[in-house]
Amino acid sequence: MTPMLTDMSADRLDALIKHPFHRENGERLIGFIKDLRECHSAEDFVTFQRQLLQATLAVNLARAERSRVIKRLRKRQLLPADAPDLVVGDPHDLDDWRLEADALERVARQLRSVGDAMAWRAFRYDRRYIFALRRNESPGPMTLNKKGTLHEIQFVEKQWNENGRFALLHDITDCLRIGDVTVFHDRQKGEQDVYLYELKTNPRRRESVQLTRTRLAAEALHIGGPLPGPDKAVLIDTGVPYTTHLSALSDAFAQAHQNGLKTMRVPGQRGLLAFDIVAAGNKWGEHERGRQFHAAYAALLRRMRLTGQKICFGSGDSAARNTMAPPWGIYPLQPAQCAGLIADVLVFTVTLSSDNFIEELGKQGLDAQWVLPSGAEMGPAQPVVTIQGHGRQVTMARAGLEQLLLELTDLQSWARGMDRLLQEGAAGWQPWPYFTEEHKVWV
Structure with missing residues (x-):
């Protein structure tokens, strides 16, 4: 392999x-x-x-x-x-x-x-x-x-x-x-x-x-x-339109193309780092660009003042590896940017903390609890968050969290979808929620 x-x-x-x-x-x-x-x-x-x-x-x-x-x-x-x-x-x-x-x-x-x-x-x-x-x-x-x-x-x-x-x-x-x-x-x-x-x-x-x-x-x-x-899984229609903040990713890559990298905050208390490997190499050289990446990421975390467990997902080396994730080719970016993500000459990471995530869900009236033990590996089936409401409980694993980060999903609309899921879900079944009007997000 x-x-x-x-x-x-x-x-x-x-x-x-x-x-x-x-x-x-x-x-x-x-x-x-x-x-x-x-x-x-x-x-x-x-x-x-x-x-x-x-x-x-x-x-x-x-x-x-x-x-x-x-x-x-x-x-x-x-x-x-x-x-x-x-x-x-x-x-x-x-x-x-x-x-x-x-x-x-x-x-x-x-x-x-x-x-x-x-x-x-x-x-x-x-x-x-x-x-x-x-x-x-x-x-x-x-x-x-x-x-x-x-x-x-x-x-x-x-x-x-x-x-x-x-x-x-x-x-x-x-x-x-x-x-x-x-x-x-x-x-x-x-x-x-x-x-x-x-x-x-x-x-x-x-x-x-x-x-x-x-x-x-x-x-x-x-x-x-x-x-x-x-796994006794079933599709659940949330009835909620799907919205994201992917326009921020487009802006970040445009600036990274000029400056090598760009960091910024994203709604939902998330930190975004976009990295243009070619532009960074031209500016700093191959060895210095790695140091610049890690320095910029550390500075981003300091500005975010994240508490609790830090969760980070990145785009690197993921083309045709995750069957659940939308492919980079449909992201609302320029064709060259999509190609750069596929070929790993453009990369980005999105980070949030467990405390901030629970706080954001609480704003939408959801009773959530972070259950991933500190230091535990986040495997595909590892429970990460439990969400309760309407007398029901759902467990969120890695795939759901990865979607929220790499798709820069709007947390308010997602939380409304989870609330609807808790109303509609059947006991004993693993729900796979989907949203409406998703075509408006992609190319």
Whole structure:
């Protein structure tokens, strides 16, 4: 498995970010995001997906070729006669091949992040579809060698050629893991029907587990049934419009582009730090920019005067790693800024404290208690906050808190949603709340 950027040495990280494959893809990401924002009709989406599919298959093929070389060199065997050209380094050096493979792994994830942005846009930014269709294991890299891939591509093309409908390939994304294809049928007055397909290359073969997941996902979306999975989860409509303070992030990045970094307060007693790695490197040099980042963050915390436990989430190295989070490609930023977030040349962190968070919820009449023990690791299922009201209690875990920070969610509107959730929630069920008018937040 490719290590996280934070686990790499400074030299390795620098070589990875500057690798030609990585730099070239950074420019390609800008073009993809611009093109996606121009997708309005079925034909637009079909054309966009074809281009993304071509890029995805090419990158995954290149990854497979380098993986084959790495396996041979590990066994101290000679390079295969049909080995690909190594772009940077010595073709007989195993570590140089590993670097190139790591660069391609990052490029592949960045393209999947674009696929996620396409999915969110196709679903009109309705988070319910992501909640329902993410609840499965990742299918792994999309390649023509994988059984069923060609069949799915042919199905997608047939939907367009015969019915004039856009069919979304799930394997080109990271967030869609149930079913193989979603078909969108545009109707009059801007309405659309959504059809979920689990395709089989052999019509006589039935895979009951996959079909059951697909059925449960459809029922969760259309009749309020349980979400797929063992945790007795159900979607809850808060009826509250979703609002954020993401305009502050846009302003912060604009200033970071000029000055290297920018810190500011965000409503809800949160501290924001935006960092432009290229601009900072040009201003201070590679080693000094790290020191400037940590100094600015420390100064921000002093100004915020945070008490209790400090909670911080950052954007770094997260493209196509979190199926619940909106992809950077739909954030209301300039295309180059979105691409910078995907490629980790732009990063940001948002920090708040447990005391301030409880205080903010109390202003909205919510009885909340911070239950994360001091020093405890915040795992995916680790309880963080309990919220009580209307004779019910809900527990908030990492995912909910991460959303509030990285999406700069307006805490007042979110608290109103939690109050509605406590009114509507059913005992014994894990509620997954969603808000209305979310499309107004994103691009």
